[in-house]
Amino acid sequence: MTTATATTSPTVKATISKYLPWAIALAVMFAILFAMSWDSRQTEAVGAATVRAAAPLLLGALCGLIGERSGIINIGIEGQILLSAYCGFMVSSLSADASLPTVISLILGVVGGVAASALVGFFMAWCAVSLKMDQIIAGTVVNIFALGFTSYAYVQGRTQPRYPNWTVPGLSELPFVGDVLFNHGPLTYLAFFCVVGVHIALFRTTWGLRTRAIGEHPGAADTVGVDVARMRYKNMIIAGAMAGLAGMLLIQSASAFSRNMSNGKGFIALAVMLFGRYRPLGVLGAALLLGFFTALQSQLQFNQAFDIPPQFFGMIPFLLTIAVLAVAGLAARPPAAAGSPYEKE
Amino acid sequence: MIERLRASALLPFLAVILGLIVGALLILVAGKNPWVAYSAMVEGAFFGGNAFGRTLEKATPLIMGGLAVAVAFKAGLFNIGGQGQLLLGAAFAAWAGFTFDLPMIVHIPVALIVGGLVAALIGAIVGGLKAYRGTHEVITTIMLNFVLGNFTDWLASRDGPWNDPEGGALARTPLIADSAQIPRVGGLPTGFLVAVGLAVLCWWLIERSTFGFEIKTAGLNKNAATYAGIGVNKILILTMAISAFLAGVGGAIETQGVTNRFEPGFNTGLGFDGITIALLARTNPLAVVPAALLFGAMDAGSSLMQSQARIAPEIIAVIQAAILFFIAAPTVVQYITRARNVSSEDDGVRLSAGWGG
Numbered sequence: 001m002t003t004a005t006a007t008t009s010p011t012v013k014a015t016i017s018k019y020l021p022w023a024i025a026l027a028v029m030f031a032i033l034f035a036m037s038w039d040s041r042q043t044e045a046v047g048a049a050t051v052r053a054a055a056p057l058l059l060g061a062l063c064g065l066i067g068e069r070s071g072i073i074n075i076g077i078e079g080q081i082l083l084s085a086y087c088g089f090m091v092s093s094l095s096a097d098a099s100l101p102t103v104i105s106l107i108l109g110v111v112g113g114v115a116a117s118a119l120v121g122f123f124m125a126w127c128a129v130s131l132k133m134d135q136i137i138a139g140t141v142v143n144i145f146a147l148g149f150t151s152y153a154y155v156q157g158r159t160q161p162r163y164p165n166w167t168v169p170g171l172s173e174l175p176f177v178g179d180v181l182f183n184h185g186p187l188t189y190l191a192f193f194c195v196v197g198v199h200i201a202l203f204r205t206t207w208g209l210r211t212r213a214i215g216e217h218p219g220a221a222d223t224v225g226v227d228v229a230r231m232r233y234k235n236m237i238i239a240g241a242m243a244g245l246a247g248m249l250l251i252q253s254a255s256a257f258s259r260n261m262s263n264g265k266g267f268i269a270l271a272v273m274l275f276g277r278y279r280p281l282g283v284l285g286a287a288l289l290l291g292f293f294t295a296l297q298s299q300l301q302f303n304q305a306f307d308i309p310p311q312f313f314g315m316i317p318f319l320l321t322i323a324v325l326a327v328a329g330l331a332a333r334p335p336a337a338a339g340s341p342y343e344k345e
Numbered sequence: 346m347i348e349r350l351r352a353s354a355l356l357p358f359l360a361v362i363l364g365l366i367v368g369a370l371l372i373l374v375a376g377k378n379p380w381v382a383y384s385a386m387v388e389g390a391f392f393g394g395n396a397f398g399r400t401l402e403k404a405t406p407l408i409m410g411g412l413a414v415a416v417a418f419k420a421g422l423f424n425i426g427g428q429g430q431l432l433l434g435a436a437f438a439a440w441a442g443f444t445f446d447l448p449m450i451v452h453i454p455v456a457l458i459v460g461g462l463v464a465a466l467i468g469a470i471v472g473g474l475k476a477y478r479g480t481h482e483v484i485t486t487i488m489l490n491f492v493l494g495n496f497t498d499w500l501a502s503r504d505g506p507w508n509d510p511e512g513g514a515l516a517r518t519p520l521i522a523d524s525a526q527i528p529r530v531g532g533l534p535t536g537f538l539v540a541v542g543l544a545v546l547c548w549w550l551i552e553r554s555t556f557g558f559e560i561k562t563a564g565l566n567k568n569a570a571t572y573a574g575i576g577v578n579k580i581l582i583l584t585m586a587i588s589a590f591l592a593g594v595g596g597a598i599e600t601q602g603v604t605n606r607f608e609p610g611f612n613t614g615l616g617f618d619g620i621t622i623a624l625l626a627r628t629n630p631l632a633v634v635p636a637a638l639l640f641g642a643m644d645a646g647s648s649l650m651q652s653q654a655r656i657a658p659e660i661i662a663v664i665q666a667a668i669l670f671f672i673a674a675p676t677v678v679q680y681i682t683r684a685r686n687v688s689s690e691d692d693g694v695r696l697s698a699g700w701g702g
Contacts, residue, residue, distance in 0.1 A: 127674070133674055137673040147662055152371070152663060264487070271483065274484050275484060315492045319488070
């Protein structure tokens with residue numbers, strides 16, 4: 001994993017600068033958890049909320065990561081999340097109206113949401129690869145379209161069945177860890193499996209090697225027989241599916257669609273991707289950190305621990321993220337070919 | 346000259362037509378009449394009552410947001426934070442508006458500049474973090490959107506320092522003084538002229554000044570710029586400050602020319618539209634004006650379209666997305682319309698070039 005992105009031989013300084021932000025972040029998290037541990041129920045609540053808040057950011061960031069690793073910048077994640085949430089909700093809702101069993105209508109919803117976002121991924125690949133359109137424009141088109149279309153087509157008053165909570169037998173009995181990690185909706189677990197999956201796929205498989213190659217040096221990949229265009233299409237569809245799951249996570253927690261319900265999560269996911277420096281495990285750390293700040297913020301606000309206005313609590317996650325990044329002083333180096341269409345010579 | 350103008354106007358013209366066709370199809374699917382809808386939209390945007398004034402009013406913040414994004418792009422910076430900067434400018438212009446007691450000729454510009462400068466300060470911080478700490482401006486501006494949104498909410502909220510004592514439970518600031526309100530001439534908002542003036546100024550700055558040359562050089566190739574003796578860090582900070590200043594003034598004009606006070610939630614989404622406008626204008630400051638007028642007219646006409654044809658105004662966003670797509674995809678337009686010589690006026694700036702930091 002470490003050799004994958006480092007262009008120069010890793011020096012001690014580079015190693016420190018790579019792990020410093022995580023060390024700071026972990027230290028902060030443990031300090032706060034420790035301070036709160038006098039009340040184990042609160043600590044558990046914050047832990048579980050961290051996992052819940054991190055999951056959609058994680059999947060959104062993975063969507064951006066797979067695209068950019070393949071050489072396509074995707075700023076349309078926000079639109080993909082919103083559109084998949086809408087489509088998934090409508091499919092679940094309509095199939096529940098047709099009196100299908102709850103499980104079936106939920107599964108159909110997830111399939112519908114994921115398919116919608118994958119289709120958007122295909123569209124963006126078409127823009128970037130075949131039309132050689134500017135990728136920032138393609139992403140913006142997706143964002144405006146998704147907000148406009150879902151608001152235009154949305155009719156209030158629809159409902160859909162709730163997602164069940166899955167408690168992992170045995171593991172959920174564990175003190176502290178049980179409630180934090182093993183008592184969530186099914187899609188939340190899936191999000192964390194996706195990170196591990198993408199990490200292994202990206203750094204341990206042929207697909208991963210080719211993906212990184214077409215993002216760094218498509219010409220070289222082409223020379224050894226990789227079909228760059230086809231691969232970029234395929235990866236944007238896979239990436240779209242990830243964002244689709246992120247959208248369905250929003251439905252899992254809200255059980256209904258509402259106008260502009262993604263509310264900037266796709267953009268935050270973009271920040272998480274950059275924070276995680278285009279590495280799945282880095283993204284995991286960044287999403288957990290931001291999720292933790294978010295969870296902490298709502299717990300503190302709930303406790304009325306400090307006598308400050310609620311708006312200031314709302315700023316906490318975002319200010320802390322900027323602070324961590326500024327202190328750590330790390331710049332993400334994007335894949336070399338990200339943003340430019342590949343011209344065969 | 347005429348030929349060149351025709352050539353460069355052909356693609357946008359065809360893109361708008363195709364975008365409207367996409368919208369018409371959606372309206373048909375919903376079982377409504379597109380002709381009725383579009384005639385209501387045109388009437389609501391240009392004729393009857395104060396329609397044209399409303400179009401100019403809607404176009405003004407779009408121009409400012411578009412300029413903010415366009416200028417930043419020239420230095421290879423992507424400012425997604427127009428929303429937060431606009432809110433900050435709107436709130437601080439309101440503060441300057443209801444606090445000071447000055448003659449109109451001074452009060453209007455003072456409030457505008459206060460709004461702009463506070464936003465510029467935020468922009469300078471973003472630029473500084475990018476220059477000296479390598480923090481990606483996309484991250485910081487996104488995060489600051491949420492921070493500034495919350496902050497301005499608080500300023501006007503009931504616990505906030507600038508709450509309107511006569512507003513009861515309402516979250517809003519007091520009305521600004523008459524002397525800070527940008528007047529209307531014959532029903533037309535003069536804030537629009539301020540925005541157009543700033544667009545021309547931006548064009549001059551980018552295309553005609555030495556500083557603009559340095560900005561563009563830094564945007565195209567940082568190493569070459571450094572080699573040529575350009576202080577890239579200084580450029581990053583100043584450009585980001587200018588960009589945020591423009592968004593802030595956009596918010597200030599909203600406060601002083603339209604709402605006459607700051608009310609959280611009133612300006613939602615305006616900052617993000619700036620990205621669309623800048624892309625539509627292909628980051629050319631002068632082209633930002635017609636692009637903003639087009640979208641402003643659609644926004645202004647959408648309410649009459651809703652009341653006359655019973656069509657949700659959100660369809661406008663779908664049409665706008667289609668227009669942006671077609672402008673960026675001349676090959677598709679050429680394929681559909683069979684028109685010849687459809688070419689995009691490309692200045693060679695790749696918008697995603699700034700992504701790398």
